[in-house]
Amino acid sequence: MNEHDPLDNLLREWNSPEPTDELDRRITSAYRTTVRPPIWRRFWRTRISIPAPALVSAALVVLALFLWLRPHFGVSVATPSAPGPAAVQPETRVTLADFQPVQQLEPHIMKEGK
């Protein structure tokens, strides 16, 4: 093509308009209608932004609650219980009556190395 053709300059005098904001909104809305992911996918992809100070404050509150509630749980767990019948370990006894012949024999042949 001719590098310095005055036709090029003349052609560039023809400017075209830009798309309007109204059109942008229309197309974005049409996109949302066309490609609408299922609600469960939207839930798993939902993102929230939280300021760092708020996040730190929330973490401190959770930590304080944990430390405050821990002794209450600790009392019930750490209370020594008196030895009684419940504390006796059950004994496992096996007698000859527990050994019964096999009803249906299903031998499995294992190959070497398996």
Added chain:
Amino acid sequence: MQYVDTTVTELTTESELVRNARNGDEMAFLVIYQRHRSAVYQFAWRMSRSTTTAEDVMQECFLALVRGAAFDNGRGTLRSYLFGIARNLLRRGLRTSEREAEEPEEAMASIDVLGELLTAERSDLVARAVEQLPPLQREAIVLFTYEEMSLEQIAGIVQADIGAVKSRLRRAREALHATLAPLLAQGSNRRTL
């Protein structure tokens, strides 16, 4: 227009953006849209010279991208792909047997440039001269001059070989030279004054 942080998404390939947009990622769609909205709209507007048509083509073009055939980065840029869709939509709307004709000479005679010089804007005359070109020549000159695409890119969009594109461009320029000769002469006179 919603603000999109394109610096974050610059590292994402266009294929990934299209895939994400198809999966409902609105941010990915907006990145694609912001990158190509002006070019697609202006191409559609220059080809149709109708705001309504350009808006409809643009909407269909971007929706076709998210619900149409898969975009493959290896077969060209997303811009070329979008222009291909826009072109097909435009051709569907503009197709008439007369306009498909390659020869523009008869159409050129209908513009009386000298007669309109005093009343019309120069840009309007240019627009009308381009409008008078047959669609295949018009799209070649619009893509080459206004979208600054290479011959290879144009050939990919219009699905023709480079020789055909060159030929269309040459004939379009010859026709425009003939039609706009008074304006070109006026321009050169201005510069010499």
